[in-house]
Amino acid sequence: MGDEGARVAGARRTREALLEAAAQVFAERGVQAPVRDIAGRAGVGVGTVYRHFPDRAELVIAVYRHQIDECAALAEELTGSPEPGQALERWICAFVEFLVTKHGLGVALQSDDMSLRSLHSLMLDTLVPACGRLVDGAVARGELDPGVTAYALxxxxxxxCLLGPGYDREDAHAMVARLLAGCR
Amino acid sequence: MGDEGARVAGARRTREALLEAAAQVFAERGVQAPVRDIAGRAGVGVGTVYRHFPDRAELVIAVYRHQIDECAALAEELTGSPEPGQALERWICAFVEFLVTKHGLGVALQSDDMSLRSLHSLMLDTLVPACGRLVDGAVARGELDPGVTAYALxxxxxxxCLLGPGYDREDAHAMVARLLAGCR
Amino acid sequence: MGDEGARVAGARRTREALLEAAAQVFAERGVQAPVRDIAGRAGVGVGTVYRHFPDRAELVIAVYRHQIDECAALAEELTGSPEPGQALERWICAFVEFLVTKHGLGVALQSDDMSLRSLHSLMLDTLVPACGRLVDGAVARGELDPGVTAYALxxxxxxxCLLGPGYDREDAHAMVARLLAGCR
Amino acid sequence: MGDEGARVAGARRTREALLEAAAQVFAERGVQAPVRDIAGRAGVGVGTVYRHFPDRAELVIAVYRHQIDECAALAEELTGSPEPGQALERWICAFVEFLVTKHGLGVALQSDDMSLRSLHSLMLDTLVPACGRLVDGAVARGELDPGVTAYALxxxxxxxCLLGPGYDREDAHAMVARLLAGCR
DNA sequence: CATGAATGAGCATTCATTCAT
DNA sequence: TATGAATGAATGCTCATTCAT
Structure with a gap:
């Protein structure tokens, strides 16, 4: 049909609205926020959420995948830099920025909730290896304690990066910097 | 009545049983565990839990207060040590041990849940000052970066100390040690 | 337009695909199976199902009408047989076979669900009279208890013919045979 | 406490109200009726239903257990009768009366729904053996076809006994009688 | 004081049905 | 005519909280 494209476009728009809404709601009330709230924020019915994201995990992943991929890409870019220690530092800094901006991801990563297991997997599969290469590079140059693994780091x-009252983005950055310093 | 004392003693015993039960349940299933589970573990009815601890926050605080006080006492003990840097280190190490043992407290501290706000206050009121003196001592001796505040630390x-799959007690200790190293 | 015929033919094909799909799905998951499953099996959208069969009852009827008509035809054929008792027996046997094969119809017939009321009517209108003639023939020959009505039978x-775990097609056949024996 | 008995008595009353309500609702709308409807009919909240009957199966069983037990007792009573054939007949007749009165049980027995599996078990465990003894007795006296098993029967x-429009209690009794006749 | 029965709001999830394209 | 995206009512279930005994 000629209107196939229109429907698909509409669906994509809805999907995007959902991602937008979910990102906001996750940031405000956490990844465990009621599905209804997300639907409401997006201005759609609950059924629509389930149509696009059959389970919560898929929605969570979809919300963060973009930025996770960007992080991985940045790591790629920095890999093989002539200054491995600095490269790692810059990457971690970007990672921190990502985490404190999309707050809620931190909680999601920390939670051992079954429904978020796949977010862990996504990280393990994309970010850990990417970070791992930077870590390896830095270790090879003696700029990082060999006992530090990418995952634990x-x-x-x-x-x-789990913020809270009295502990903001600046604090997170500072503390991470100190942690890194202690890893050398 | 002459059995006033007996009643009071009974109430105290009940209270202690509740604290014991809650500590266990919090460790096993988190601070958000169903009230009924705690009551059941303590062998009392739910109503009794509410009588002793009108809201969840009070129970959480009561459960951890003992150990928080011990931590504060330890800090007191270490204050004025001739080796302020080492003293801080030892204290932090004990704090870590406390946190990873009573897991659930970590989440409680991190959560911005209204009902747990008072736990923050408790920390602020007892632990932060205690820790603050150790920090001040170390800073005074040039063994700690003056930019580090007790609260943020x-x-x-x-x-x-928020554990999870692939990140255990050992990792927490190691990372905290590195953070401290980076704070000098 | 000249393609009027083509459109009609296409619609007929769709309709047949739907009947085919519905028959399968009804057999596998019962007459209450989700509309979407049927649409999916037929490779069409849900809307199409509604266009062809505005309500579930119509679809159910359409699915079974063919076989119901065949049953009626068989009854016609057997009517006037020189051996009315045997004729009834053979017809009932074929009816049983139909019911246990297209399982789901049994439930449909039994259910007093509003939306399936019309299936009852269909039976009443076609099968009961057909069966009635066989019954009458048998009764006339003294080969059947006159108290037996076609409908109740x-x-x-x-x-x-409602199968279940531990009660299969063989059991149904056997029990029906005994019922018939008891009707003489 | 002295008022322990009162609370227990109240709970028992509630439980009985629930069984009463469930029996009515099951009869009117089937065993799959919404929990809310049952709660409403009993004049209690949904939570109360779940407190007394954690899952639907337990409620269903509780509703019918009394009568199932009575049936089993009757079978016991009739076992060893000098007229095994008649004994079986009488028992089956009582069973029919039970089924057509508590209509809804028929559907429950027929359904292969997971949540009702335990009802099957209950029947298998109590009624089938009880009926089996009557069947055995009748078979031993040559008053029943040895091919008939208690379960299939x-x-x-x-x-x-699954009633419907145009097929009532009388019809069920008559047809069962004929089935039994055919089993000799 | 202690008890635990009762309540009902809250959330997840499914699916029949409508309708714009 | 066909499509499938969107909707929301219906339903199951959990759990914090109250209160009569």
Whole structure:
């Protein structure tokens, strides 16, 4: 049909509205926010959420995948830099920025909730290896303690990015910087 | 009546049983565990939980107060030590041990849940000042970066103690040690 | 337009695909199966199902009408047989086979669901009279208890064909045979 | 406490109200009726239903257990009768009366719904053995076809008791009688 | 004081049905 | 005519909280 495209376009628009709404709601009330709230924020019915994202995990992943991919890409870019230590530092800094901006991801990463297991997997599959290469490079140059693994490092950084009253983005950045300093 | 004392004693016993039960349940299933589970574990009815602890926050605080006080006492003990840097280190190490043992507290501290706000206050009122003296001592001796505040440090340490699959107690200790190293 | 015929032909094809799909799905998951499953099986959109069969009852009827008509035809054929008792027996046997094969019809017949009321009517209008003639023939020859009505008999047979764990097609056949024996 | 009994008594009353309500609702709208409807009919909140009957199966069983037990007792009573054939007949007749009165049980027995599996078990465990003894007795006296098993017989009888428009209690009794006649 | 029965709001999820394209 | 996206009512279930005994 000739109007096939229109319907698909409409669906894509809805999907995007949902992602937008979910990102906001996740940031405000956490990844466990009621589906209804997300639907409401997006101005759609609950059924629509389920049509696009059969389970919560898929929605969470979809919301963060973009930025996770960007992070991975940045790591790629920095890999092989002549200054591995600095490269790692810059990457971690970008990662922190990502985490504190899209707050809610931190909680999601920390949670051992079944429904968010796949977010862990996504991280493990894309970010950890990417970060791993930077870590390896820095270790090879003696600019990082060989006892530091990419996973534990990212996990720690992720935790340090859990904001709260009296502990804001600046604090997170500062603390992560100190952690890194201590990893040399 | 002459059995006034007996009643009071009974109530105290009940209260203690509740604290014991809550500590266990919090560790196993988190601070958000169903009230009924706690009541059941303590062998009392739900109503009794509400009588002793009108809201969840009070129970959470009561459960952790003992250990928080111990932590504060330890800090007191270490204050004025001839080796302020080492003293801080030892104290933080004990704090970490406390956090990873009573897991659930980490989440509680991080959560911005209204009902747990008072736990923050408790920390602010007892632990932060205690820790603050150690920090001040270390700073005075040039063994700690003056930019480090007791609150942010504890917060960061607390976050680093949020365990999960692939990130255990050992990792937490190691990362906290690195953070401290980076704070000098 | 000249393609009027083509459109009609296409619609007919769609309709047949739907009947085919519905028959399969009804057999597998019962007459209450989700509309979407049927549409999916037929490779069409849900809207198409509604266009062809505005309500579930019409679809159910359409699905079974063919076989119901065949049953009626067989009854016609057997009517006036020189052996009325045997004729009835053979017809009932064929009816049983139909019911246990297209399982789901049994439930449909039994259900007093509003939306399936018309299936009852269909039976009443076609099968009952057809069966009635066989019954009458047998009664006339003294080969059947005059107290047996075609409707009650068919209803009973229909019920005996509701299969389940531990009660299969063989059992249904056997029990129906015994019921018939008891009707002489 | 002295008022322990009062609370328990109240709970028992509620439980009975629930069983009463459930029996009515099951009869009117089937065993799959919404929990809310049952709660409403009993004049209690949904939570109360779940407190007393954690899952639907338990409610269904509780509703019918009394009568199932009575049926089993009757079978016991009739076992060893000097007229095994007649004994079986009388028992089946009582069983039919039970089924057509508590209509809804028929559907429940027929359904292969997971949540009702335990009702099957209950029948299998209590009624089938009880009926089996009567069947054995009748078979031993040559008053019943040895090919008839208690389970298949009960299943068939159960099916014959599924009433509907134009097929009432009388019809069920008559058809069961004929089935039994055919089993000799 | 203790009890636990009762309540009902809250959330997830499914699916029949409508309608713009 | 066909499509499938969107809708929302219906339903199951959990759990915090109250209160009569």
């Amino acid at each position: 990212m996990r720690a950084v992720g935790n340090l | 504890m917060r960061a340490v607390g976050n680093l | 068919m209803r009973a047979v229909g019920n005996l | 009960m299943r068939a009888v159960g099916n014959l």
